[in-house]
Amino acid sequence: LLQMLLCYLSRLAQPQVLRSRFFSLCVLLQKVDLHRLEEGPPLTSTLTREEGLKYYRTMQTIRRMELKADQLYKQKIIRGFCHLYDGQEACAVGIEGGITLSDHLITAYRAHGYTLTRGGTVREIMAELTGRRGGIAKGKGGSMHMYTKNFYGGNGIVGAQVPLGAGVALACKYLGNDQLCVSLYGDGAANQGQIFETYNMSSLWKLPIIFICENNQYAMGTSVERSAASTEYYKRGDYIPGIRVDGMDVLCVREATKFAAAHCRSGKGPILMELQTYRYHGHSMSDPGVSYRTREEIQEVRSKSDPISMLKDRMLSNNMASIEELKEIDIAVRKEIEDAAQFATTDPEPPLDDLCSHIFANDQPFEVRGATPWTKLTSTS
Amino acid sequence: MHREAYCRRKCFMGVNDMPISSSSISGRTDSCSDWTGSFSRTSRSSHSEDRSKMASLGCFLRTGKNAVSVVLRREFSKTPPAAVQVNVRDALNQAMDEELERDERVFLLGEEVAQYDGAYKVSRGLWKKYGDKRIIDTPITEMGFAGIAVGAAFAGLRPICEFMTWNFSMQAIDQVINSAAKTYYMSAGAQPVPIVFRGPNGSSAGVAAQHSQCFAAWYGHCPGLKVVSPWNSEDARGLLKAAIRDDNPVVFLENELMYGVPFDLSEEVMQKDFVVPIGKAKVERQGTHITLVSHSRCVGFCLDAATVLAKEGVECEVVNLRTIRPLDVDTIEASVMKTGHLVTVEGGWPQYGVGAEICARVMEGPAFNYLDAPAVRVTGVDIPMPYAKILEDHSVPQIKDIIFSVKKVLNM
Numbered sequence: 001l002l003q004m005l006l007c008y009l010s011r012l013a014q015p016q017v018l019r020s021r022f023f024s025l026c027v028l029l030q031k032v033d034l035h036r037l038e039e040g041p042p043l044t045s046t047l048t049r050e051e052g053l054k055y056y057r058t059m060q061t062i063r064r065m066e067l068k069a070d071q072l073y074k075q076k077i078i079r080g081f082c083h084l085y086d087g088q089e090a091c092a093v094g095i096e097g098g099i100t101l102s103d104h105l106i107t108a109y110r111a112h113g114y115t116l117t118r119g120g121t122v123r124e125i126m127a128e129l130t131g132r133r134g135g136i137a138k139g140k141g142g143s144m145h146m147y148t149k150n151f152y153g154g155n156g157i158v159g160a161q162v163p164l165g166a167g168v169a170l171a172c173k174y175l176g177n178d179q180l181c182v183s184l185y186g187d188g189a190a191n192q193g194q195i196f197e198t199y200n201m202s203s204l205w206k207l208p209i210i211f212i213c214e215n216n217q218y219a220m221g222t223s224v225e226r227s228a229a230s231t232e233y234y235k236r237g238d239y240i241p242g243i244r245v246d247g248m249d250v251l252c253v254r255e256a257t258k259f260a261a262a263h264c265r266s267g268k269g270p271i272l273m274e275l276q277t278y279r280y281h282g283h284s285m286s287d288p289g290v291s292y293r294t295r296e297e298i299q300e301v302r303s304k305s306d307p308i309s310m311l312k313d314r315m316l317s318n319n320m321a322s323i324e325e326l327k328e329i330d331i332a333v334r335k336e337i338e339d340a341a342q343f344a345t346t347d348p349e350p351p352l353d354d355l356c357s358h359i360f361a362n363d364q365p366f367e368v369r370g371a372t373p374w375t376k377l378t379s380t381s
Numbered sequence: 382m383h384r385e386a387y388c389r390r391k392c393f394m395g396v397n398d399m400p401i402s403s404s405s406i407s408g409r410t411d412s413c414s415d416w417t418g419s420f421s422r423t424s425r426s427s428h429s430e431d432r433s434k435m436a437s438l439g440c441f442l443r444t445g446k447n448a449v450s451v452v453l454r455r456e457f458s459k460t461p462p463a464a465v466q467v468n469v470r471d472a473l474n475q476a477m478d479e480e481l482e483r484d485e486r487v488f489l490l491g492e493e494v495a496q497y498d499g500a501y502k503v504s505r506g507l508w509k510k511y512g513d514k515r516i517i518d519t520p521i522t523e524m525g526f527a528g529i530a531v532g533a534a535f536a537g538l539r540p541i542c543e544f545m546t547w548n549f550s551m552q553a554i555d556q557v558i559n560s561a562a563k564t565y566y567m568s569a570g571a572q573p574v575p576i577v578f579r580g581p582n583g584s585s586a587g588v589a590a591q592h593s594q595c596f597a598a599w600y601g602h603c604p605g606l607k608v609v610s611p612w613n614s615e616d617a618r619g620l621l622k623a624a625i626r627d628d629n630p631v632v633f634l635e636n637e638l639m640y641g642v643p644f645d646l647s648e649e650v651m652q653k654d655f656v657v658p659i660g661k662a663k664v665e666r667q668g669t670h671i672t673l674v675s676h677s678r679c680v681g682f683c684l685d686a687a688t689v690l691a692k693e694g695v696e697c698e699v700v701n702l703r704t705i706r707p708l709d710v711d712t713i714e715a716s717v718m719k720t721g722h723l724v725t726v727e728g729g730w731p732q733y734g735v736g737a738e739i740c741a742r743v744m745e746g747p748a749f750n751y752l753d754a755p756a757v758r759v760t761g762v763d764i765p766m767p768y769a770k771i772l773e774d775h776s777v778p779q780i781k782d783i784i785f786s787v788k789k790v791l792n793m
Contacts, residue, residue, distance in 0.1 A: 079586060080586065080587025132769070135769075139769035140769060142589040143768075144591070189521060220500070354772065355775055368763050370763075372789075375762075
């Protein structure tokens, strides 16, 4: 009740009141869809100025980093596969806002944003994309295979990351550390059999896992209607409670994640979240992204639901920050990306000595057969 | 790497001038007459087969993605009029189109094969032409749709099941092996499985460890499966048609880096009933000093290496396996018995690989007595595929590795 009163009061406040007075904002959120739940996450969220600026900066960093990756890919400095996350920033940032770095997270190949929110730096992410020794995986993994502490990639095979996430959750329960694992997958992966196997085992064994389906409407070139008999992904866990939220609103995502985390930590077992989101780029850099959807659709999402704009407008219209302040952040982010790109394009490639290393852990060095029987290479752990 | 075009017939005729028995470096002229007899028969038949095919082929472009090509202009006057330039992607596309038209029971399913025109555009235009019934987009559920495809084959249809890459077939491998490969045997001939599994195999460029594996050895290991690995457009076209017409499960291993490479196809090859027999290797280049056996993209590397080595007086015979299983041991043995030296070349890992099998077969057969040096394998490096370009380049067999190995084997 007090919270509701505060919200009411903040809305009555005059717009020209000094922003330093409003370091906290109460936001009304969009209604959430529930499956097998009496109550869902709260419909209001308190955003502090500090949080707002942090989320803004992180989302903007992800956005600019992905756009820079686009540029470098077109210049052929990044090769192979490159799946960009712009449009979906609120998911990664909101999720991280609902858990801590001692919790665990795993996702599929659209992973650059998560690598950042999970503690990676832009420098090491970009240097990994360009295949340099300063990359987060020393240049050996590439776009789809980036790892940090409690972040298990970055996985190339659709759906495989979900049982892996349940395994991490099993370890959490086993070790009794009160941690949980967030296991992400897309609308395309949602039909994978191994995900249903994972639902079953996680429920049976009450594992502390949050399943999150990032529904961006398209699995490569196939829309959700063409690939799923049921597109209500939050219900697909059947006996697992589910919530569906607006994945473009960082606060909706955060509140849902907080709710889900509390559910897991209370020992109730798994819970499923569906985030309705959108990707501006095609599936990957080799997909223009307009053969299966219209430019108008992309433009409409950009203008009406962009996650960064939404947060920016919210903060500006509630006097939480000034335009100049946000512009300063933009400039700082731009500089950070430029510096990172500079590093990523000038750092040398990995040394050839590294070719055969990291095959086995904690093992003696051994000989590796090269391309010919006379090419003897060595592998070290 | 550069592309070099030359007239095959010219090379063929040049080599053919040399008498076979004195061609090997070791100078062996005496040999068991039985084996010489069978060898001459084999080589003669393969020569005439080659001659009839190659006589109608003009110049062709080999391997590599670089667009620099050197054409020997003077050979064009010998080129027959109806040669058409077709890249591997289009050859596959046309083969599927013609087989879909020929047989109502043939249909294609896989991820993005219909409305997206294929992840690598191999099935471009097919959905527009044949519609939803015959070109089916599946969800990203390999185990499921592979099983569905096999079931459709059980019931009399002739599916083409596409894996976006063969790496993803691991999600479905149970259906390929246990449901498709073994069923005709388990049913004592009651239940054939006329299915083709196809998709790009092996390393690409910068796609890292989970997307770069070669599955030739994995599938080649299994009785009940036919496994083919085309190199050029003629292989792609002929082998795909043969695979679709075959009443058995065929694993069709394409190569992404070859999709865009054009080759000249003769009028004969462009005929609707043109097939390349499964289980028969092709001698792409006649040679006398050493045999290079390869499949898929590496065949092009072998030919390039052969060109370089020819300048030093070493004439390599290049055998294009075309089929991994059943392995054409006869052609390999005939070649080894002629040259006395063997190097196998493949993109996959060495341990328990295609080259290992070839060497074992040669050891166990008549060709062993003709070897003047141990047979050697050139393979991918025994590591998961790294991403960084410098590391990736050193993870795959290169032309210099082939040349080095040849020289080592020939003690040069």
